[in-house]
Amino acid sequence: MFTKTITPRFGDADGLRHINNTRLPIWFELGRDPFFRFFNPDMLFEKWNLIMAHIDVDFVAPLLLGAEIEIRTYVAKVGNTSFTSYQEAWQNGQLCAKGNAVVVHYDFKTRKPLPIPDDIRARLLEHQP
Amino acid sequence: MFTKTITPRFGDADGLRHINNTRLPIWFELGRDPFFRFFNPDMLFEKWNLIMAHIDVDFVAPLLLGAEIEIRTYVAKVGNTSFTSYQEAWQNGQLCAKGNAVVVHYDFKTRKPLPIPDDIRARLLEHQP
Amino acid sequence: MFTKTITPRFGDADGLRHINNTRLPIWFELGRDPFFRFFNPDMLFEKWNLIMAHIDVDFVAPLLLGAEIEIRTYVAKVGNTSFTSYQEAWQNGQLCAKGNAVVVHYDFKTRKPLPIPDDIRARLLEHQP
Amino acid sequence: MFTKTITPRFGDADGLRHINNTRLPIWFELGRDPFFRFFNPDMLFEKWNLIMAHIDVDFVAPLLLGAEIEIRTYVAKVGNTSFTSYQEAWQNGQLCAKGNAVVVHYDFKTRKPLPIPDDIRARLLEHQP
Numbered sequence: 392m393f394t395k396t397i398t399p400r401f402g403d404a405d406g407l408r409h410i411n412n413t414r415l416p417i418w419f420e421l422g423r424d425p426f427f428r429f430f431n432p433d434m435l436f437e438k439w440n441l442i443m444a445h446i447d448v449d450f451v452a453p454l455l456l457g458a459e460i461e462i463r464t465y466v467a468k469v470g471n472t473s474f475t476s477y478q479e480a481w482q483n484g485q486l487c488a489k490g491n492a493v494v495v496h497y498d499f500k501t502r503k504p505l506p507i508p509d510d511i512r513a514r515l516l517e518h519q520p
Numbered sequence: 521m522f523t524k525t526i527t528p529r530f531g532d533a534d535g536l537r538h539i540n541n542t543r544l545p546i547w548f549e550l551g552r553d554p555f556f557r558f559f560n561p562d563m564l565f566e567k568w569n570l571i572m573a574h575i576d577v578d579f580v581a582p583l584l585l586g587a588e589i590e591i592r593t594y595v596a597k598v599g600n601t602s603f604t605s606y607q608e609a610w611q612n613g614q615l616c617a618k619g620n621a622v623v624v625h626y627d628f629k630t631r632k633p634l635p636i637p638d639d640i641r642a643r644l645l646e647h648q649p
Numbered sequence: 650m651f652t653k654t655i656t657p658r659f660g661d662a663d664g665l666r667h668i669n670n671t672r673l674p675i676w677f678e679l680g681r682d683p684f685f686r687f688f689n690p691d692m693l694f695e696k697w698n699l700i701m702a703h704i705d706v707d708f709v710a711p712l713l714l715g716a717e718i719e720i721r722t723y724v725a726k727v728g729n730t731s732f733t734s735y736q737e738a739w740q741n742g743q744l745c746a747k748g749n750a751v752v753v754h755y756d757f758k759t760r761k762p763l764p765i766p767d768d769i770r771a772r773l774l775e776h777q778p
Numbered sequence: 779m780f781t782k783t784i785t786p787r788f789g790d791a792d793g794l795r796h797i798n799n800t801r802l803p804i805w806f807e808l809g810r811d812p813f814f815r816f817f818n819p820d821m822l823f824e825k826w827n828l829i830m831a832h833i834d835v836d837f838v839a840p841l842l843l844g845a846e847i848e849i850r851t852y853v854a855k856v857g858n859t860s861f862t863s864y865q866e867a868w869q870n871g872q873l874c875a876k877g878n879a880v881v882v883h884y885d886f887k888t889r890k891p892l893p894i895p896d897d898i899r900a901r902l903l904e905h906q907p
Contacts, residue, residue: 398782400808402669406565406714407628408823411660412572413549416542421787434844436535436795443541447576456664457821499536524656529679531798535843537694540789550658563715565666585793586692664823665886670830671803678800694793701799705834757794 392518393425397460410454415488416446419478422462423492426476426518429511430496440505442497444473448490458483466518472496472504474515521647522554526589539583544617545575548607551591552621555605555647558640559625569634571626573602577619583611595647601625601633603644650776651683655718668712673746674704677736680720681750684734684776687769688754698763700755702731706748712740724776730754730762732773779905780812784847797841802875803833806865809849810879813863813905816898817883827892829884831860835877841869853905859883859891861902 397418405411428434430441454460460482467477473495480488496505507515526547534540557563559570583589589611596606602624609617625634636644655676663669686692688699712718718740725735731753738746754763765773784805792798815821817828841847847869854864860882867875883892894902 395785398808398811400804401811401814402663402671402804402807404664404823405660406662406664406666407568407571408664412575413542413545413660416545416575416577417787417789420542420789421785424785424788427788436791436843439536442536443579445576445578446541446545447574448545449574450572456823527653527679527682529675530682530685531675531678531792531800533694533793534789535791535793535795537793542789546658546660549660550656553656553659556659565662565714585694665826665829670833671800671807674800674803674833674835697794700794701837703834703836704799704803705832706803707832708830 392520393422393464395422395424395462395464397462399454399456399460401456404456408455410456412448412450415448415480415490418460418462418480419446419448419490419492422464422478423476423494425464426466426474426494426515429514439499440497442495443492444495445493446490448488450488452485452487454480454482454487464518465520466515467491467520469507469512469515472506474507477520521649522551522593524551524553524591524593526591528583528585528589530585533585537584539585541577541579544577544609544619547589547591547609548575548577548619548621551593551607552605552623554593555595555603555623555644558643568628569626571624572621573624574622575619577617579617581614581616583609583616587612593647594649595644596620596649598636598641598644601635603636606649650778651680651722653680653682653720653722655720657712657714657718659714662714666713668714670706670708673706673738673748676718676720676738677704677706677748677750680722680736681734681752683722684724684732684752684773687772697757698755700753701750702753703751704748706746708746710743710745712738712745716741722776723778724773725749725778727765727770727773730764732765735778779907780809780851782809782811782849782851784849786841786843786847788843791843795842797843799835799837802835802867802877805847805849805867806833806835806877806879809851809865810863810881812851813853813861813881813902816901826886827884829882830879831882832880833877835875837875839872839874841867841874845870851905852907853902854878854907856894856899856902859893861894864907
């Protein structure tokens with residue numbers, strides 16, 4: 392598991408005074424940063440080799456301004472050419488949102504998926520829940 | 521079906537020079553605006569009665585800078601206390617992303633779901649695909 | 650003058666139930682899109698030749714959810730290698746925010762400013778207030 | 779001085795592979811969070827008493843993906859009813875952006891500015907550069 396602590400910003404809350412739902416995909420993208428580095432150690436866009444296929448988020452309880460939010464990032468599944476991250480957002484000891492993202496190992500020149508190398512597969516599998 | 525045309529902004533593209541995945545939930549929220557008005561004709565936060573339960577997005581093809589994007593918004597399903605919107609993002613005649621959102625009719629004081637009134641149900645069902 | 654109509658999104662309002670201040674630089678960037686095309690007719694990042702030097706925004710009156718916002722974009726000044734846009738955000742007949750952006754014509758390879766060509770200068774000057 | 783460390787997110791970089799200019803007002807708002815708490819210790823929107831009058835940002839050097847960004851937040855000036863924050867964004871030992879924000883102590887019921895109380899004034903002045 393990787394964790395990332397987020398301080399919610401004043402403008403992250405919407406008119407309901409809850410954190411707006413659209414912030415979760417943004418924070419979950421930030422939470423996947425360590426996995427991006429497995430595939431792209433130098434974080435260079437010129438050599439980038441991942442593409443998003445799917446995201447989903449379930450909203451369990453409102454997130455609020457004023458207390459830190461912990462994003463917990465796991466690997467749910469590793470397929471042949473893609474992996475699925477599973478992520479949770481916690482605040483004040485409560486699970487508030489959770490979601491999945493399917494990320495494909497991808498060759499942008501040939502526009503084809505690439506197998507996930509064994510060494511990266513092994514590193515991903517260390518982060519199962 | 522409701523449609524909303526989006527001009528992608530310079531900063532909506534990320535380092536891959538594709539529209540970043542996190543923009544879709546934002547544009548889909550904007551596309552659901554007409555449904556919000558079914559439940560909240562005055563768009564007043566003080567009387568707001570909807571809460572998000574779920575979103576998902578499938579990324580079919582990259583969205584790019586330089587051409588307008590059409591968000592098409594349908595109703596996929598109307599349940600007892602919630603409805604599901606189904607949305608698509610089109611650019612240059614191509615379906616590029618699609619997704620669902622589950623929106624719950626909700627009483628923020630009692631913290632309980634509310635039945636969807638018959639008149640609103642009928643209006644929602646007019647927007648099935 | 651160029652104009653761009655914005656439908657504010659539910660999540661653009663913050664906990665004060667005003668549009669959050671951070672949305673203005675985003676909408677103003679979108680409003681400058683026609684100027685970007687003067688310099689980059691194909692909107693290709695590979696050939697991009699503009700870089701931001703400065704932005705400022707004055708908040709005159711709150712922008713709210715529920716009514717469209719018009720972004721009006723002018724050219725305030727054209728210098729040797731840069732130009733300044735002046736922009737306003739109007740809602741319900743009221744000026745709500747205004748601001749400037751200094752955009753530099755720039756060679757990303759040599760990392761040096763470039764003179765603004767006469768034909769583009771003439772086109773920019775047509776958009777003075 | 780208050781500091782806040784930001785991990786730039788994949789989607790914070792735009793097609794130039796620089797952090798997009800519109801991210802700075804967002805991170806600077808987050809950096810002002812401790813000042814918001816001087817005026818609103820409980821961070822309750824119902825009692826909120828601050829309103830934005832102005833922001834500006836100067837872009838000194840590109841911010842990039844892959845290294846943390848430090849937001850440094852100072853008080854530049856304390857007036858009768860408002861204060862000005864001065865902020866900097868540093869990455870890899872380099873000043874990359876800087877800016878000011880004018881924040882007004884404000885009564886949302888009467889729609890009038892309020893004097894800054896002496897105790898808060900004293901706390902603000904401790905954060906001069």
